Amino acid sequence: MDAPARPLRADAARNRTRVLDAARTAFAENGLDVGVEEIARRAGVGKGTLYRRFPTKEALVCAIFDDILDEVEAISQQTDEEPDPRKAFADYLNASAHMTASNQGFYDVVARGLGAAALSADQRRRILAAAERPLRRAQEAGAVRADLVPEDVQIMLRMLGAATRAAPDGHPMDDHWQRYLGLLLDSTHPDAATKLPAEPWLIRS
Numbered sequence: 001m002d003a004p005a006r007p008l009r010a011d012a013a014r015n016r017t018r019v020l021d022a023a024r025t026a027f028a029e030n031g032l033d034v035g036v037e038e039i040a041r042r043a044g045v046g047k048g049t050l051y052r053r054f055p056t057k058e059a060l061v062c063a064i065f066d067d068i069l070d071e072v073e074a075i076s077q078q079t080d081e082e083p084d085p086r087k088a089f090a091d092y093l094n095a096s097a098h099m100t101a102s103n104q105g106f107y108d109v110v111a112r113g114l115g116a117a118a119l120s121a122d123q124r125r126r127i128l129a130a131a132e133r134p135l136r137r138a139q140e141a142g143a144v145r146a147d148l149v150p151e152d153v154q155i156m157l158r159m160l161g162a163a164t165r166a167a168p169d170g171h172p173m174d175d176h177w178q179r180y181l182g183l184l185l186d187s188t189h190p191d192a193a194t195k196l197p198a199e200p201w202l203i204r205s
Contacts, residue, residue, distance in 0.1 A: 018043040019050055020067055023060045028105030032057060032113040061110055061118060068103065069126045072096060076130035079137075086143035090185055092134040096157055097181060101164035124203050127154065145193040149200050156184050 022042035026034045039060075040050045054060045075095045079088035100107070110118045119127075131153035138144035163180040167173055186192065 015043070015045050015049060016053060016063075019045060019053065020060070020064050023054075024064050024103070024106050027061070027064075027109050028103075031109050032061075058114070061114065062120065062123075064106070065119060065123055068099070069123060069130070071099060072130045073126065075099075076133045079134040084143075085134075085138040085141040089134045089138040089144055089188075090181075092131070093153070093156065093160070093185070094178070094181060097160040097164065097177070100157055100161040101177070104161060104164065107161075128203065142190060144188045145190045147193070147196060148188065149202065151202050152200055155201065159184065 019039065023039045026039050026042060030038075036047060036050060036057075040047045043050070054063060075092060079092050082088035082091055128150040131150040135144065135148060135150060135153055139146055139148070160177065160181055163177040164173055167176070
């Protein structure tokens, strides 16, 4: 059995956070072609420090997604504290949509540059597990239609991601996108459910 990874020293952990925050912003602003020197400059570390930890840009992107997934998993776990299962499911969608909006530039750049290869199989599994937690709880309580699967939640979040972008006339949607969250949530009511005309898209390993 492999020995468990030792936790990073405090200074190494701070450097890692600075590097990943700088890389996330730099990629969003300038694409994946941004120079390593620029990321190191923004992070306030030497190139050697960056290369030792992240020898490739793919390794940087993977680590950024790991951090994002840590946040998504925390959001999912926090829904257990909400006594109303339907509200817990709505809270998960709301908080996850906020995260999508705040990382939209990074997601767009990675999708163009790496496509499906940006996420590992384990990272895809983590995404679905986070969505499944509040979804299954709400379904077991009869608060959300029974024919939804975790992959449906991911597509719903993509829909919300589109709603957080600037409107067709260029105006920001900051004060409006939750309207569309409400519309999506209305569609999950068991009382309003009708037979869906197609099978769900499912992630296949």
